Amino acid sequence: MSMLFMMPKLAKLLHIEVTDEGTTFFTKLSVDIMNQKREEFATQKDGFSKATSFIEFMIIAEQEGKKMEAAEEENDQKKPTKYMTPDEVVSQCVIFFLAGFETTATLLSVTAFHLAQNPAIQERLYEETVAVIEKLKAESPDEPDIYKLITYEAIQTRFEYLNAVISETLRIDSPGIFLERTASKDIELTNGDGSVSVSLKEGDIVHVPVWTMHRDEKYFPEPERFKPERFLSSSLSEPTFNKNAYNPFGTGPRACVARLMALMEARMAMLHLVRCYRFELCPQTQIPLDFTVQFDLITPKEVNLKIVKR
Known part of the structure; x- marks a missing residue:
């Protein structure tokens, strides 16, 4: 995973990729949903006039990409334009399904512990x-x-x-123990009564300590x-x-x-x-829980509980 994120070109040369059973399943699921949404998009007069879901946003991005590609060919423009390719659209859908897996598992484990x-x-x-x-x-x-x-x-x-x-x-x-946001422009942030004011420059990173x-x-x-x-x-x-x-x-x-x-x-x-x-x-339950910190996420090292069928 470190190689894929930090050195994607080298990972590609070494044929390193994530193709486990879960990824394959969610890729097929995403493609099926996308195809269904493409059919809905084609049957509507104005496409999706207003996207109401993540998938519809992806479809609109894909269609805009096709329009831009057609305009470039018609005007013989060689200027590169960045838009979402079909593969990128599906990749976003797969990440949507997979990215929350560990965090949701952590939430369920810790909820069970507190209960x-x-x-x-x-x-x-x-x-x-x-x-x-x-x-x-x-x-x-x-x-x-x-x-x-x-x-x-x-x-x-x-x-x-x-x-x-x-x-x-x-x-x-x-x-998630903290959030970060990057200022897109110079701005002065002030609280409601004006007692606190913070000046930010474009590119400054704001760290929000959620925990x-x-x-x-x-x-x-x-x-x-x-x-x-x-x-x-x-x-x-x-x-x-x-x-x-x-x-x-x-x-x-x-x-x-x-x-x-x-x-x-x-x-x-x-x-x-x-x-x-x-x-x-149970005797094996650790109180308090011991967490592993990975960048901005925490994961309990183990949650041992006794589970009794009702």
């Missing part, structure tokens, strides 16, 4: 999960498949405590305590913490593009794990 440490929170989460599923069954009595009952909309809006548990895990042990902000008592009282109630709707309506102090995925136009997918994966997996199993501490 094992806090059995009362785990039982409340289990009881809410069972209760919401029973309501969904009553609303759709003709649907026997529990996995089909739990739709995207349902997991976003109906499982409030589950979402709070995931959010609190991302606060206390966010996989430190998430554990700052000024924003999160009892920062070391696992307390999902911070993120319940009733709490969010109160000014208990500065919303900008909670930043596990970044913010603004450069926020994590896979945020919604990563959260959906984690919520769906944890929902069914808690529904079917109970997490407990």
